């Protein structure tokens with residue numbers, strides 16, 4: 001396990017007599033080697049506080065953080081400097097030194113400039129696709145290129161984990177995609193473990209293997225990305241997902257006698273089976289397809305269909321248990 005967060009609580013005392021703020025409330029999660037772990041939450045959810053606790057900039061009120069088995073809050077200053085090198089970070093606004101070249105930025109965390117480090121910095125710039133830009137200053141680079149320098153710099157001390165704090169939030173969609181592709185490539189080739197903090201479900205969908213949803217300092221849902229996409233259970237998670245799926249027009253929502261509105265989720269191979277045609281052939285129900293789409297996740301494909309089933313209550317019930325027996329997740333909307 002690369003990172004273990006156990007029962008982490010962070011309370012900020014209030015200054016004005018208002019109640020204290022529970023920025024993080026009893027958070028536990030494990031990040032395994034090779035994970036691309038998404039932590040998604042809206043503004044104020046506690047994401048920055050979590051990062052500050054992970055990097056020991058903020059001591060926990062209760063609970064703890066372990067990096068490669070070491071509890072960071074118990075470390076001396078010197079040990080902490082070493083432990084911090086195990087976490088490489090990239091940021092929304094890149095945080096590069098504007099008066100240093102790309103190469104000098106990457107060299108910076110290595111402290112000593114010698115031939116070996118110089119060679120390593122050049123190698124890292126090549127790895128992120130910036131071979132020809134090593135002498136460029138940040139002002140001469142595009143947003144995507146600046147983030148590539150940020151990634152190379154974050155890898156300078158061979159960290160155990162790369163922590164990405166809204167790393168694509170100020171990039172356009174196409175550049176975002178190229179940076180996400182690079183992260184996946186580093187995950188594949190170096191086995192790099194990544195924690196990705198974001199407010200964009202799109203980013204989680206594209207590259208994460210696991211995800212935790214943070215709200216008011218608590219983890220309200222956690223699991224494999226494909227499970228969360230197929231069957232989100234918390235309303236906030238559904239809200240995050242809603243921006244990815246089409247909304248059903250309101251006129252379909254009122255209850256109609258003898259009709260049931262269901263959202264069907266198919267995972268992986270299920271998405272390719274002719275389940276709906278079998279349903280129509282074998283049961284006395286009519287199936288009206290209202291919405292549908294396929295999401296490509298990092299690990300699998302998820303199909304979503306919203307259908308209206310018409311028929312007797314008994315036949316609709318049978319139809320639903322047939323679907324469930326085929327591994328389709330059914331959520332009755334009304």
Ligand SMILES: Nc1ncnc2c1ncn2[C@@H]1O[C@H](COP(=O)(O)OP(=O)(O)O)[C@@H](O)[C@H]1O
Pocket residue numbers: 012013021022023041042043044045046047048049050
């Ligand atoms: N230094 C601080 N002192 C008091 N309250 C804070 C401090 N930092 C953050 N908070 C509060 O903790 C909560 C979580 O904040 P934050 O971690 O910044 O959320 P996010 O990064 O998800 O937007 C918010 O209610 C915020 O106002």
Ligand SMILES: [Mg+2]
Pocket residue numbers: 044047048049
């Ligand atoms: Mg924040």
